[in-house]
Amino acid sequence: MDKLEALVRKTYYKQVVEEPYQQFPVKHLGELIAETKEEEEPDLIADIRYAQGEVYYHHQDLEAAVFKWELVKGSLKSWAEKNIGDAYYDNGWMEKAKEKYLAVNTEESVLKSEVALQLLSIYAEEKNQAKVYEYLTEALNIDPDYPGVSELARTIYEDNKDWNKAVDLAVKEAERTEDLTWYRHLLRYVSAGYTNSFTPEYFEKPARDVVEKDQSLFQELMAAWTAAYRDTDNYLYWVGTMNSIFATIELSRHPDWETMAALHHDIYNDLTDARYLEEEMEPVMPELLRHWEMLSNGQSAVLAVAAQAAWEEVFPEKESVLMSPPGASSQDASLAVEEMLRLLESIVAWVETEDIDPEETTDKLRQELSGSAGLSSMLDQRDGLTFDRVKWLESIRTNELQAERIAENLSRAISNLLGLLLEQQKTVEFSLEDSIQFYEEMLSRFKGLRATLSDTRSEKQENILETYLKMKQMQKEQFESNVPSLIKATEDVLNDEEKSAKNLHEELNVAMNTRLRAYVDEQLFPIFRKSLQQWLRNTEAELQVTQDYLNEMNESLNGMIGEEKLHLQLDFELIHDWKRDLTRMINRTELPEENIMSRLEPKQLLLRNVGKYFGDMQQSKSFLLQQYKRYLENDDFQDVAETLSYKLFFEFDLFERAIRADVDTAFADIIEHIEAVMAEYEEQLQLTKEELAKLQAHPEYFYDPLKIFDMRHKQCERLLGDDKQAKLS
Numbered sequence: 001m002d003k004l005e006a007l008v009r010k011t012y013y014k015q016v017v018e019e020p021y022q023q024f025p026v027k028h029l030g031e032l033i034a035e036t037k038e039e040e041e042p043d044l045i046a047d048i049r050y051a052q053g054e055v056y057y058h059h060q061d062l063e064a065a066v067f068k069w070e071l072v073k074g075s076l077k078s079w080a081e082k083n084i085g086d087a088y089y090d091n092g093w094m095e096k097a098k099e100k101y102l103a104v105n106t107e108e109s110v111l112k113s114e115v116a117l118q119l120l121s122i123y124a125e126e127k128n129q130a131k132v133y134e135y136l137t138e139a140l141n142i143d144p145d146y147p148g149v150s151e152l153a154r155t156i157y158e159d160n161k162d163w164n165k166a167v168d169l170a171v172k173e174a175e176r177t178e179d180l181t182w183y184r185h186l187l188r189y190v191s192a193g194y195t196n197s198f199t200p201e202y203f204e205k206p207a208r209d210v211v212e213k214d215q216s217l218f219q220e221l222m223a224a225w226t227a228a229y230r231d232t233d234n235y236l237y238w239v240g241t242m243n244s245i246f247a248t249i250e251l252s253r254h255p256d257w258e259t260m261a262a263l264h265h266d267i268y269n270d271l272t273d274a275r276y277l278e279e280e281m282e283p284v285m286p287e288l289l290r291h292w293e294m295l296s297n298g299q300s301a302v303l304a305v306a307a308q309a310a311w312e313e314v315f316p317e318k319e320s321v322l323m324s325p326p327g328a329s330s331q332d333a334s335l336a337v338e339e340m341l342r343l344l345e346s347i348v349a350w351v352e353t354e355d356i357d358p359e360e361t362t363d364k365l366r367q368e369l370s371g372s373a374g375l376s377s378m379l380d381q382r383d384g385l386t387f388d389r390v391k392w393l394e395s396i397r398t399n400e401l402q403a404e405r406i407a408e409n410l411s412r413a414i415s416n417l418l419g420l421l422l423e424q425q426k427t428v429e430f431s432l433e434d435s436i437q438f439y440e441e442m443l444s445r446f447k448g449l450r451a452t453l454s455d456t457r458s459e460k461q462e463n464i465l466e467t468y469l470k471m472k473q474m475q476k477e478q479f480e481s482n483v484p485s486l487i488k489a490t491e492d493v494l495n496d497e498e499k500s501a502k503n504l505h506e507e508l509n510v511a512m513n514t515r516l517r518a519y520v521d522e523q524l525f526p527i528f529r530k531s532l533q534q535w536l537r538n539t540e541a542e543l544q545v546t547q548d549y550l551n552e553m554n555e556s557l558n559g560m561i562g563e564e565k566l567h568l569q570l571d572f573e574l575i576h577d578w579k580r581d582l583t584r585m586i587n588r589t590e591l592p593e594e595n596i597m598s599r600l601e602p603k604q605l606l607l608r609n610v611g612k613y614f615g616d617m618q619q620s621k622s623f624l625l626q627q628y629k630r631y632l633e634n635d636d637f638q639d640v641a642e643t644l645s646y647k648l649f650f651e652f653d654l655f656e657r658a659i660r661a662d663v664d665t666a667f668a669d670i671i672e673h674i675e676a677v678m679a680e681y682e683e684q685l686q687l688t689k690e691e692l693a694k695l696q697a698h699p700e701y702f703y704d705p706l707k708i709f710d711m712r713h714k715q716c717e718r719l720l721g722d723d724k725q726a727k728l729s
Contacts, residue, residue, distance in 0.1 A: 450678070
């Protein structure tokens with residue numbers, strides 16, 4: 001064991017104490033220090049004291065150990081200070097331990113690593129992640145090869161789910177140590193999706209390094225990175241990076257590369273399934289196709305060569321990718337069927353995402369293929385029906401003639417479908433323009449209807465309120481005009497000579513109220529009730545005229561829209577509510593008792609007092625009767641009529657205030673419904689305008705997918721051989 005290892009393990013005393021004395025070192029070290037003079041051998045004294053501190057430390061006498069280490073001078077002083085920190089740490093004196101560790105001043109990398117790791121341990125116990133990371137980084141910077149440091153870093157990063165640091169550590173350690181273990185850690189991170197925040201370029205060098213060490217691990221990593229970046233914004237970036245990686249590798253047509261050939265095939269299908277525009281895939285496609293062929297053999301090579309030829313045919317102006325002479329691809333009908341099925345799935349999926357009418361596209365495709373054995377079942381699989389695709393493909397591989405027939409049918413159907421989609425797109429722009437015109441016209445009609453209904457609402461409010469006011473005012477005037485004559489008619493009470501003059505005042509008042517109530521109950525309110533009923537009928541008829549107009553609008557506008565979009569219906573519950581309220585009001589309203597003869601006017605007060613004070617004296621009674629008659633003849637009782645009218649018609653006056661609000665409510669739901677439809681159409685108008693503008697500005701969003709599908713179709717046709725290709729064309 002060398003000195004540094006001994007210092008780390010605190011077994012340096014074994015190098016100071018001779019072996020025969022190591023079993024009981026305390027006594028021997030004591031004898032040594034007694035025999036040695038410090039001024040003559042200071043280094044030996046320092047070694048002995050340092051060794052004594054270690055022995056006491058191992059015997060758990062930490063106080064004695066600290067005492068001895070504090071006396072150490074010379075080259076071991078920094079190690080002694082670090083050991084004192086260890087003693088404090090073991091005692092749980094964390095702050096004192098940190099002070100000691102931070103006081104250590106040394107250039108020795110081992111001691112610096114030990115101090116950093118001890119500080120890391122303290123902060124880990126205190127759950128201070130920032131400090132843990134600080135001293136972990138320090139330990140890695142001092143010496144990443146220090147035993148256990150890199151593994152400790154990996155454990156800490158994984159425990160804290162700090163995957164960016166874990167990935168970065170794995171990449172750097174793999175490059176530094178060339179240890180495949182770190183590449184396997186990296187593979188684990190990639191497969192778990194922990195590398196997605198890194199740009200693909202970051203992994204280019206690790207990929208190039210690992211291929212020289214373990215080709216199988218390299219292929220696993222390439223497949224994992226492809227899966228991780230697929231369906232992300234970095235996918236094309238990754239394909240470009242992958243192209244750069246394979247460009248630096250010495251490729252051969254060795255079976256060991258077949259997995260990578262299949263990976264290139266999958267990526268080719270990804271790039272040609274309408275997710276990417278021509279300008280997006282152009283930078284990466286040529287090199288991808290070249291590498292695909294170089295990595296392939298057998299069927300995979302046939303596919304790659306066919307794909308290269310299709311690229312050259314559809315994109316002649318692009319970079320050439322041909323590595324084999326034109327026409328070098330081999331005929332393979334069953335392979336053509338398999339690839340055409342994949343192409344069909346891509347086209348159908350794209351049609352669905354583009355909201356293209358299936359009746360004009362995929363339904364026609366289904367009809368066209370319905371006569372081909374197995375193909376109708378394959379299409380029905382998209383509808384959730386059971387179909388063993390693998391078994392079906394295996395069956396046609398054993399029958400070349402059947403495979404050729406099915407492939408030809410598929411090729412013809414795909415060609416027809418692509419032609420149909422191209423034609424359909426030419427009508428899309430006209431359709432969008434028609435839609436814009438339709439939405440604008442309907443919005444204009446809706447706005448006109450809303451304005452008409454707003455005017456109608458105001459008109460109906462005024463008409464209904466005016467007729468009610470007239471009808472009610474007629475009854476009030478009828479009542480007020482009859483009150484004076486009814487009161488005056490009570491003069492007949494004065495003709496009864498048997499009546500006592502003392503009660504005459506009260507009896508007149510009773511007679512007046514009785515006759516007024518009788519008039520209200522027997523003459524006024526029966527007529528008023530009929531007037532209200534007639535007013536309700538007239539009002540309902542007037543609202544029905546409006547509803548008839550709304551019915552016409554429902555039929556007319558919904559006919560233009562092509563669906564039952566508008567539901568314009570007045571709320572006729574209003575009439576029922578009014579009928580209920582008015583019936584209740586007229587049934588419960590009574591003329592209140594009015595003390596007509598007790599009004600505080602001097603002549604009335606005089607009459608009443610005369611009756612009280614002079615009683616039934618003949619002379620007084622005649623005088624009193626004469627005065628009452630004169631009073632009834634001369635008073636117009638208009639104030640009494642107005643007071644009683646106000647009280648009698650009070651609730652009907654309140655009802656008048658509610659009419660305007662109730663009519664407004666009856667129209668409110670209709671207007672809100674129209675405004676909701678308008679808001680929907682305005683949104684659709686805006687979306688349609690944006691779609692048309694996008695189509696006009698970027699026609700490639702539609703035409704590029706069709707062009708790319710056409711390229712894949714030509715690839716499949718080449719698998720049928722030149723004769724079949726010519727016949728299908």
